[in-house]
Amino acid sequence: MSDNAQKLYYPPESLAKNAAVPGMEAYQALVKQAETDYEGYWANHARNLLDWKKPFTKVLDESNAPFFKWFDDGELNVSYNCIDRQVNNGLGDKVAIIFEADDGQVTKVTYKDLLSRVSKMANALKSVGVAKGDRVVIYLPMSIEGIVAMQACARIGATHSVVFGGFSAQSLRDRIESSSAAALITSDGQFRGGKALPLKPIADEALAMGGCESIKKVLVVKRTGTEVNMTAGRDVWLNDILAEQPETCEPEWVGAEHPLFLLYTSGSTGKPKGVQHSSGGYLLHAMLTMQYTFDIKPDDVFWCTADIGWVTGHTYIAYGPLACGATQVVFEGVPTYPDAGRFWKMIQNHKVSVFYTAPTAIRSLIKAADANEAVHPDRYDMSSLRILGSVGEPINPAAWEWYYENIGGSRCPIVDTFWQTETGGHMITPLPGATPMVPGSCTLPFPGIQAAVVDETGLEQPWGQGGILVVKRPWPSMIRTVWGDPERFKTSYYPADFQGKYYLAGDGAIRDIDTGYFTITGRIDDVLNVSGHRMGTMEIESALVAHEKVAEAAVVGRPDDTTGEAIVAFVVLKGPRPSEADAPAVIKELSAWVAKEIGPIAKPKDIRFGENLPKTRSGKIMRRLLRQLAKGEEITQDTSTLENPAILDQLKG
Ligand code: 6R9
Numbered sequence: 221m222s223d224n225a226q227k228l229y230y231p232p233e234s235l236a237k238n239a240a241v242p243g244m245e246a247y248q249a250l251v252k253q254a255e256t257d258y259e260g261y262w263a264n265h266a267r268n269l270l271d272w273k274k275p276f277t278k279v280l281d282e283s284n285a286p287f288f289k290w291f292d293d294g295e296l297n298v299s300y301n302c303i304d305r306q307v308n309n310g311l312g313d314k315v316a317i318i319f320e321a322d323d324g325q326v327t328k329v330t331y332k333d334l335l336s337r338v339s340k341m342a343n344a345l346k347s348v349g350v351a352k353g354d355r356v357v358i359y360l361p362m363s364i365e366g367i368v369a370m371q372a373c374a375r376i377g378a379t380h381s382v383v384f385g386g387f388s389a390q391s392l393r394d395r396i397e398s399s400s401a402a403a404l405i406t407s408d409g410q411f412r413g414g415k416a417l418p419l420k421p422i423a424d425e426a427l428a429m430g431g432c433e434s435i436k437k438v439l440v441v442k443r444t445g446t447e448v449n450m451t452a453g454r455d456v457w458l459n460d461i462l463a464e465q466p467e468t469c470e471p472e473w474v475g476a477e478h479p480l481f482l483l484y485t486s487g488s489t490g491k492p493k494g495v496q497h498s499s500g501g502y503l504l505h506a507m508l509t510m511q512y513t514f515d516i517k518p519d520d521v522f523w524c525t526a527d528i529g530w531v532t533g534h535t536y537i538a539y540g541p542l543a544c545g546a547t548q549v550v551f552e553g554v555p556t557y558p559d560a561g562r563f564w565k566m567i568q569n570h571k572v573s574v575f576y577t578a579p580t581a582i583r584s585l586i587k588a589a590d591a592n593e594a595v596h597p598d599r600y601d602m603s604s605l606r607i608l609g610s611v612g613e614p615i616n617p618a619a620w621e622w623y624y625e626n627i628g629g630s631r632c633p634i635v636d637t638f639w640q641t642e643t644g645g646h647m648i649t650p651l652p653g654a655t656p657m658v659p660g661s662c663t664l665p666f667p668g669i670q671a672a673v674v675d676e677t678g679l680e681q682p683w684g685q686g687g688i689l690v691v692k693r694p695w696p697s698m699i700r701t702v703w704g705d706p707e708r709f710k711t712s713y714y715p716a717d718f719q720g721k722y723y724l725a726g727d728g729a730i731r732d733i734d735t736g737y738f739t740i741t742g743r744i745d746d747v748l749n750v751s752g753h754r755m756g757t758m759e760i761e762s763a764l765v766a767h768e769k770v771a772e773a774a775v776v777g778r779p780d781d782t783t784g785e786a787i788v789a790f791v792v793l794k795g796p797r798p799s800e801a802d803a804p805a806v807i808k809e810l811s812a813w814v815a816k817e818i819g820p821i822a823k824p825k826d827i828r829f830g831e832n833l834p835k836t837r838s839g840k841i842m843r844r845l846l847r848q849l850a851k852g853e854e855i856t857q858d859t860s861t862l863e864n865p866a867i868l869d870q871l872k873g
Contacts, residue, residue, distance in 0.1 A: 226732075228656040229624065231633045234604060239653020240502070240511045241667075245544035247654045250667035261668055262290070262504070262696055267506045269543075270500065271305050272296050273473040284715040286723075287701060288694040289477050290501035290846035297471035298480055298499050299375035302542035303338060304471070306763050314546045318570055319364050319642065322411035322553035329364055331545070334371075335692040337364070339469035341372035344461045348437040352377030352472050355401040355482065357435075358528075359383045359392055359423055361410030365441045365458070366528045369405045370538045374480060374499075376470035378402075381482040381494070384529025387819040389425035391492075395484050397431035399495055399540055399703060404435050405458070409444035413557040416444040424449060448657055453697045476500025482532055482703045485641040486756035487712060488726075488745035494703030495531075495641050501696030505645035510668065513635050513646050514574050514607060515653060516544050521604070523549035524576040525563070530753070532611055536576060540645075555581050560588030560594035566626075568600045575627070576609035576637075580751040582619050583782050589626070597626045607652045609635045612752025613784045614740050619776060638662035638740055640725060641754070642713065644697030646739050647671060647725075659739045669695055671738065673729045678718040684733035687740055690722035698723065737860040748777040748785050760824070761785060763817035767810060769793050774833050774841050775824070778850040787826040788850035790871055796828050796871065826850070830870040835863050849873065 234244050241250065254261040259279040266276070276294025306314070319327040329337070350356060356378050360366040367380075373380040377736040381394050381797035396404065406423045409416050418442055427435060438455045440448070450457070479815045480499045482491040510516045522541050526532035541548040549570050555563050563585065567575060589596040608628050610620075615636055624634055633652035639645060648671055650663040655664065665671040670692040673681045681687040691698075714720045728741040743749065746757040757775040764773035772792040780786035791810065798806050807827045813825050828849075834842045842862070848855055849871050861863045 226594065226658045229633075230656050231355060231653050232631055233645040235515070235633065236653040238517075239515045239651070241651045241653050241654045242780045243658075244554040247664075247667065247754040251297040251665075254668040255435060258668075258693060266291055266294075266500065266504050266506055266696070270296060270630075271301050276476060276500070282694070286694070286710060286720060286794050287706070288698065290498065290694075290696045291476035293501055294476045294498055295473045295587065296476065296503075297375065297473055298503050298539065299338060299342075299371045300471040301503060302374075302539060303331060303373060306542075306545040307335050309545070311545050312487060317364060317367065317548060317550050319550045320552065322414065328366065328599050334368070334542075337368045338371040338375055338468040339467055340462050340465040341365075341368050341721050342469040343370055343401065343530055344458065345376055345382055345464035346455065346469075347379065347461060347465065350376065350378050350437075354378045354403070355381055355399040357381050357383060357392075357399065357401040357417060358394050358403045359385060359406040360441065360528070361385045361407060361412075361419065361443065362527055362533075362550060363407070363443065364443070364550065365407070366539050366548065368462065370481070370528065370534070372621060374825075375469060375471050377474045377478060379479045379481055381484070382529055383484070384527060384644065384819070384835070385419060386821055387421045388816055390817050391819055392423065393426040393429045393431055394491060395703050396426065396435060396493075398484070398491070399482055400434040403437045403439065403820045405439045405441070406798070407441035407443040407870075408448045408832070409446045409579055411444060411552060413554045416446055418446065424451075428682070429592070433567065454739040467671070474499055477700070479535065479700070483534065483641055483811075485517060485531075486747055486754045487758060488756060489758055490754070492759070493705070493708060496700045496703050497644055498700055501698070502535075502644050503543055504540060505697030507534045507543045509646040510536075510540040510544045510546070512651055512666065513637060514576070514609065515651075516541070519547065520546060520573045521571055522546050522576075523551070523567070523570070523572045524573045524609075525551060525555070525578070525581065526771055532576075548626070555585060556588065559595050560585055560592070561597075561599065564595075564597045564600040567602050567605060571604040573604050574607045574609070575605055577721060578752040579610055579615040579619055580613065580625050581850070582610070582615070586619065587620050587647065587782065602627060602629065605629070605632050608632045609637055611628060611637045611639070613749045614742070624659075633657060634661045636660075636821060638738070641697040643695075643725075644699070647691070658732070658737055660737045661732065663737045665738075672722075673731055673738070674718070674722070676717060678722060681731075682695065683731040683736055686728060688744060689725040689738075689740070690718065690726065692722055694723070711859045713754035716736070733768070747786060749778075749789060750785050750821065755787065755822055759818060760789065760814060760822050763814050763822070764789060764791060764810065766817060767813045769795065769806070770810070772833060774843065774846055776843060776847045776850050778826075778847070780825070783825075787822070788822040788828070788829050788846075789825045789844055790830060790849075792830055792832055797831050807832070826873060828873045829870050830867045832864050832867045834859075834865075834868060834871070836861050837863050846871070
């Protein structure tokens with residue numbers, strides 16, 4: 221053991237005994253199985269976990285690498301696997317969804333109800349001309365309808381593309397154009413924190429921008445009751461057409477590789493990428509991770525607090541829990557309304573047993589609990605909890621320990637799940653009945669996932685030495701391509717640096733010298749992680765320079781206690797640098813502009829003005845310097861190559 225060996229937290233024996241993976245020997249046995257017969261390992265799971273209309277005979281097809289195919293000649297339907305088979309197996313009356321609205325109202329949906337709601341929605345989509353292979357953009361709040369809409373697309377073989385309800389008209393327009401979607405499903409508005417916020421008006425604005433001509437129908441859910449414009453011939457109230465639909469809808473059987481969904485995510489360059497996922501391989505990993513990582517059992521009440529606009533809300537709300545026949549909580553609101561005890565109260569009220577949230581939420585709730593004893597978790601009965609999860613960004617050890625002690629009562633393992641939009645499901649994570657945990661480490665690869673840390677040439681690094689995180693073999697739930705841009709898929713994820721052999725995650729990692737545990741050290745590209753949301757610095761820069769007053773902009777991240785990273789923008793205006801008195805108004809204007817161009821999540825926390833940006837004599841922006849300035853660090857490095865060292869003072873902030 222090295223001197224800095226960390227304290228290990230062990231899974232409680234009672235949990236380990238009955239867990240799907242009951243201990244490290246069981247984990248190692250699975251890893252071994254996958255190593256000795258990689259295809260056999262995945263094929264077995266695929267046969268055991270999924271219901272196939274037509275069984276597959278091929279497992280992995282690598283003939284057109286890196287465009288890998290899994291279970292290609294098999295046929296299935298994802299919605300059938302999530303809903304019909306539960307009903308067929310006697311779970312019709314089991315509660316699938318406990319929906320809690322922003323105002324606290326609770327609605328329960330059984331699997332039988334869900335089947336009829338999804339079938340009606342599927343029929344409604346067909347009635348307005350949506351067919352297998354079409355794309356459908358879903359711009360909805362957290363709602364039963366959101367999940368039903370996703371499932372309905374899957375049922376008829378349409379490919380959904382969910383756009384987070386916090387995104388702007390511009391972002392929505394870009395995603396509609398890129399996917400050339402046939403229909404848009406939205407709502408009049410959404411409730412968040414006691415306020416009714418608009419959605420349909422934003423959708424109208426997006427559709428009016430041009431580039432959205434592919435959209436033939438807009439289906440509108442009534443949620444807030446706010447009055448909205450309805451364009452005749454194009455816009456339809458969903459409630460009206462749902463009422464006319466038959467309650468059954470034969471699932472459309474599709475090939476395993478049929479695209480289940482696109483989800484746009486930020487990269488280091490250009491516009492967001494449409495990550496394309498498959499049907500069979502994706503659902504397999506959604507289910508397997510529900511079983512191994514969350515140890516989901518028939519009596520569990522699962523709650524993932526993500527939004528369906530992100531991948532976590534796809535895999536661990538819309539698909540994984542349903543495919544396992546679980547009962548899950550779905551929450552419309554925000555963790556701080558009516559007060560910061562909301563999550564704990566909901567855990568108590570719904571007897572949640574598996575709780576999955578993001579470090580940024582935990583950190584802000586720690587602050588709130590410290591400030592106000594009335595919302596401290598010790599005021600609530602959370603004895604129903606048995607497993608906790610974390611996702612979206614690294615969890616700092618202090619937040620991990622607070623989560624462990626105050627929420628989990630020092631008895632619930634925390635699964636710190638590392639994964640990405642592109643990976644479809646968990647990649648590196650503790651298993652709750654097996655893996656001894658270390659706060660801040662996502663520990664070991666999920667059985668069957670061959671993760672490694674390499675140098676720039678692809679050479680595996682010794683433990684204790686940091687490097688680049690890669691995955692050495694294709695896995696069933698991986699991204700299939702970037703929608704409409706296969707070349708970008710190749711260069712982003714299978715770069716020539718590794719001879720196209722390894723999947724490049726885009727994160728740095730280091731393995732512990734004693735345990736081999738992985739710790740993610742952060743993105744190695746120009747992607748920021750703000751409150752667990754991925755943002756490309758380029759995207760924010762493009763938004764800023766699109767403003768009429770801005771000549772140039774550079775965006776960097778700086779560590780932030782609550783949001784993980786915060787956005788700092790360095791801006792050069794076309795006119796003179798604003799005086800101290802004028803700056804606040806310009807900052808406000810630019811912030812509002814970014815919110816409008818991308819969405820409020822992309823607003824810079826700090827905007828600073830200079831007459832120029834620090835550049836080398838060849839004109840390159842020195843981002844490393846900007847990162848130091850953003851953090852408020854003294855510039856110690858040699859700035860003699862700078863063309864204009866004086867402007868550093870202006871940008872100090
Ligand atoms: C699921 C999701 C992916 C990026 C990823 C990494 C960061 C996610 C993490 C984590 C450390 C964890 N990330 N989980 N970093 N520990 N447990 O978040 O997908 O939105 O695509 O973000 O998030 O940097 O590359 P996505």
